Amino acid sequence: xxxxxxxxxxxxxxxxxxxxxxxxxxxxxxxxxxxxxxxxxxxxxxxxxxxxxxxxxxxxxxxxxxxxxxxxxxxxxxxxxxxxxxxxxxxxxxxxxxxxxxxxxxxxxxxxxxxxxxxxxxxxxxxxxxxxxxxxxxxxxxxxxxxxxxxxxxxxxxxxxxxxxxxxxxxxxxxxxxxxxxxxxxxxxxxxxxxxxxxxxxxxxxxxxxxxxxxxxxxxxxxxxxxxxxxxxxxxxxxxxxxxxxxxxxxxxxxxxxxxxxxxxxxxxxxxxxxxxxxxxxxxxxxxxxxxxxxxxxxxxxxxxxxx
Amino acid sequence: xxxxxxxxxxxxxxxxxxxxxxxxxxxxxxxxxxxxxxxxxxxxxxxxxxxxxxxxxxxxxxxxxxxxxxxxxxxxxxxxxxxxxxxxxxxxxxxxxxxxxxxxxxxxxxxxxxxxxxxxxxxxxxxxxxxxxxxxxxxxxxxxxxxxxxxxxxxxxxxxxxxxxxxxxxxxxxxxxxxxxxxxxxxxxxxxxxxxxxxxxxxxxxxxxxxxxxxxxxxxxxxxxxxxxxxxxxxxxxxxxxxxxxxxxxxxxxxxxxxxxxxxxxxxxxxxxxxxxxxxxxxxxxxxxxxxxxxxxxxxxxxxxxxx
Numbered sequence: 001x002x003x004x005x006x007x008x009x010x011x012x013x014x015x016x017x018x019x020x021x022x023x024x025x026x027x028x029x030x031x032x033x034x035x036x037x038x039x040x041x042x043x044x045x046x047x048x049x050x051x052x053x054x055x056x057x058x059x060x061x062x063x064x065x066x067x068x069x070x071x072x073x074x075x076x077x078x079x080x081x082x083x084x085x086x087x088x089x090x091x092x093x094x095x096x097x098x099x100x101x102x103x104x105x106x107x108x109x110x111x112x113x114x115x116x117x118x119x120x121x122x123x124x125x126x127x128x129x130x131x132x133x134x135x136x137x138x139x140x141x142x143x144x145x146x147x148x149x150x151x152x153x154x155x156x157x158x159x160x161x162x163x164x165x166x167x168x169x170x171x172x173x174x175x176x177x178x179x180x181x182x183x184x185x186x187x188x189x190x191x192x193x194x195x196x197x198x199x200x201x202x203x204x205x206x207x208x209x210x211x212x213x214x215x216x217x218x219x220x221x222x223x224x225x226x227x228x229x230x231x232x233x234x235x236x237x238x239x240x241x242x243x244x245x246x247x248x249x250x251x252x253x254x255x256x257x258x259x260x261x262x263x264x265x266x267x268x269x270x271x272x273x274x275x276x277x278x279x280x281x282x283x284x285x286x287x288x289x290x291x292x293x294x295x296x297x298x299x300x301x302x303x304x305x306x307x308x
Numbered sequence: 309x310x311x312x313x314x315x316x317x318x319x320x321x322x323x324x325x326x327x328x329x330x331x332x333x334x335x336x337x338x339x340x341x342x343x344x345x346x347x348x349x350x351x352x353x354x355x356x357x358x359x360x361x362x363x364x365x366x367x368x369x370x371x372x373x374x375x376x377x378x379x380x381x382x383x384x385x386x387x388x389x390x391x392x393x394x395x396x397x398x399x400x401x402x403x404x405x406x407x408x409x410x411x412x413x414x415x416x417x418x419x420x421x422x423x424x425x426x427x428x429x430x431x432x433x434x435x436x437x438x439x440x441x442x443x444x445x446x447x448x449x450x451x452x453x454x455x456x457x458x459x460x461x462x463x464x465x466x467x468x469x470x471x472x473x474x475x476x477x478x479x480x481x482x483x484x485x486x487x488x489x490x491x492x493x494x495x496x497x498x499x500x501x502x503x504x505x506x507x508x509x510x511x512x513x514x515x516x517x518x519x520x521x522x523x524x525x526x527x528x529x530x531x532x533x534x535x536x537x538x539x540x541x542x543x544x545x546x547x548x549x550x551x552x553x554x555x556x557x558x559x560x561x562x563x564x565x566x567x568x569x570x571x572x573x574x575x576x577x578x579x580x581x582x583x584x585x586x587x588x589x590x591x592x593x594x595x596x597x598x599x600x601x602x603x604x605x606x607x608x609x610x611x612x613x614x615x616x
């Protein structure tokens with residue numbers, strides 16, 4: 001089975017505290033690594049996670065509050081010092097390139113590898129990336145700065161040949177049959193694909209929603225997502241503060257998960273005022289039972305669904 | 309006895325590795341805290357050190373390679389979120405203010421406290437700061453970017469009244485006598501100050517030299533310094549690499565300490581290629597015996613010298 005797992009490197013809000021670092025995650029899709037947000041110290045936590053982080057090709061930055069991007073300059077610089085030659089693509093709001101360019105210029109750093117910025121804008125369903133492993137779509141979050149969420153979906157796997165039918169399919173036809181084509185025998189007989197193959201497990205998906213006020217507008221774009229990370233900066237007791245700062249309560253995060261029919265919900269971006277996550281977790285669980293509170297350095301694997 | 313101690317928060321070179329973070333130190337001069345360089349993650353290590361780091365009023369950044377300043381934006385932002393109202397003064401090369409201003413503008417952060425930048429240039433003996441606790445002078449280091457070292461000296465303490473003479477000095481004359489004045493009695497008799505007081509311990513001093521090629525030009529400005537932190541990125545085996553990159557070997561650091569007649573030498577800014585510091589330490593010790601290798605999170609106190 002291929003791997004589809006997210007490691008939360010930082011699960012705190014703007015002020016680092018209580019063992020919670022600023023936002024950063026790495027998604028491993030079958031060995032291909034995608035970095036999502038990059039708060040201060042991310043490179044240190046990537047190292048600690050044991051990830052071969054030179055393999056990160058794409059970085060996605062949702063918005064330009066410091067706790068979501070301040071680690072990028074150091075990571076770019078370390079890639080350079082570590083001898084990186086392969087390209088790095090940063091998908092981020094307008095403004096980040098100017099910040100990075102100014103610092104590269106000031107420190108007279110001439111990168112050994114191609115660094116490309118792709119400007120993103122909050123827009124539901126917009127395709128941001130399609131490579132051999134995943135497609136990435138944007139989500140229009142609602143925050144004090146333009147803020148984009150991300151939905152990662154595995155590329156569909158080929159159909160699987162039935163073990164008891166493998167002998168009927170010549171080697172040179174197997175890729176075509178796995179792609180869904182019927183098999184035409186030498187005598188002209190057509191063997192329908194359904195006789196020869198079974199459907200692969202459905203592609204897995206992961207959605208990242210941080211930072212945002214309660215925004216039901218994203219629901220149609222994250223329907224039945226396997227894992228939804230949604231910020232839960234506050235509890236309902238601070239609903240007013242959440243409204244003012246355009247953040248969500250744990251209950252609101254759970255409502256989004258329920259409305260979207262998500263399989264699992266992962267809470268994060270906790271305000272430093274919470275000593276532990278019990279109260280946030282309890283509030284969310286009342287609305288959506290399949291919920292966990294993310295911790296720094298933990299990995300959340302998404303299993304393939306069995307086919308019914 | 310008042311406190312004069314430096315805590316090395318980060319003792320690594322540009323690439324964080326082996327438990328060594330990028331450069332940052334905090335000097336505690338009688339409860340007044342001065343931050344010297346501020347690599348990525350400094351705020352996290354300040355928190356871990358237990359220092360009441362809101363008390364930092366002055367930050368000194370020697371040069372604008374990322375491993376010496378990338379933690380500043382996060383620290384400035386955290387001060388803001390923690391409700392700071394007192395001023396913060398950053399002494400740094402030209403260019404840093406533009407980097408910070410751009411990021412504050414992009415994130416639409418309006419600081420609650422006054423933030424002032426003071427442009428410094430590498431110049432031996434130039435006074436950068438004088439407050440009630442210390443004076444700070446610059447050192448002209450030699451590196452790939454303009455690079456300033458720093459010498460911190462305690463302000464001279466007042467003279468101490470001799471215990472057996474205290475009764476002769478009226479309360480209202482004590483500050484004057486401690487400041488060195490003779491005492492004039494009601495009958496006009498002059499009691500020479502030397503009869504009434506003893507000299508205080510000499511002011512303590514700390515010099516910070518990172519990053520730099522071997523630069524004997526600084527020696528007259530750090531003579532008899534109590535503690536000299538000098539970078540030792542490489543051993544002599546990589547002397548050529550040190551020359552190319554304008555760094556020092558451990559031996560060169562020791563030569564500077566010896567030429568200056570420093571009391572103690574503290575090595576730091578170790579290249580990530582060294583698994584431990586034994587080889588660097590041995591090389592320096594052969595030239596200057598009173599040497600230590602700094603470690604992340606350690607505090608080096610400077611005792612007052614006894615008066616002969």
